[in-house]
Amino acid sequence: MACRISELVVDCTGPERLAAFWSEVLGCTEPGRGDGGIIAIGPPGADFGGPQPILVFIPSSDPRTGKLRLHIDVSPTDRDQDAGLERLLAPGARPVGVGQTGTESWHVLAGPEGNEFCLLHTRIQPL
Incomplete structure (x- = not known):
C-alpha cells in the first residue's frame, strides 16, 4: 500500500501572518482552523485528507536552528x-x-x- 502527502505542517511563530502570505502566493483559501491557533490553507475546495495536499501552520515558540532540511x-x-x-x-x-x-x-x-x-x-x- 502506498502513501501520499495530505498535509505539510509548518511550525511557526505567526500562523496568521504565514497563512495570509502563502494564501496570496499560492491563491489558496482557508478550509479550517484548529484549536490553539492552527490554520490550514489549500487550493479552493481542498480540505484535510483530500486529494490535494494542504499547508497547516501550527504556533510554536521553538527557535529555528540551522538550515532548513x-x-x-x-x-x-x-x-x-x-x-x-x-x-x-x-x-x-x-x-x-x-x-x-x-x-x-x-x-x-x-x-x-x-x-x-x-x-x-x-x-x-x-x-
Missing part, C-alpha cells in the same frame, strides 16, 4: 519568472543567499519568518 518550490502559472518574482516580493518575500553561484535558473527567497523557498523558471499550468 525541507523547502517549498513554486512555479509561476500566469506570468513569466520576472513578473512572478515581483508578485512574490510585494507581500513580503525577500531574496536570500544560500550559496548560489548566480547562474541558477531559480530565485531563492525567504518568507515572513525567514524560511527559504525557491521560485522556479518554468511556467506551469494552474490547477
Whole structure:
C-alpha cells in the first residue's frame, strides 16, 4: 500500500501572518482552523485528507536552528519568472543567499519568518 502527502505542517511563530502570505502566493483559501491557533490553507475546495495536499501552520515558540532540511518550490502559472518574482516580493518575500553561484535558473527567497523557498523558471499550468 502506498502513501501520499495530505498535509505539510509548518511550525511557526505567526500562523496568521504565514497563512495570509502563502494564501496570496499560492491563491489558496482557508478550509479550517484548529484549536490553539492552527490554520490550514489549500487550493479552493481542498480540505484535510483530500486529494490535494494542504499547508497547516501550527504556533510554536521553538527557535529555528540551522538550515532548513525541507523547502517549498513554486512555479509561476500566469506570468513569466520576472513578473512572478515581483508578485512574490510585494507581500513580503525577500531574496536570500544560500550559496548560489548566480547562474541558477531559480530565485531563492525567504518568507515572513525567514524560511527559504525557491521560485522556479518554468511556467506551469494552474490547477
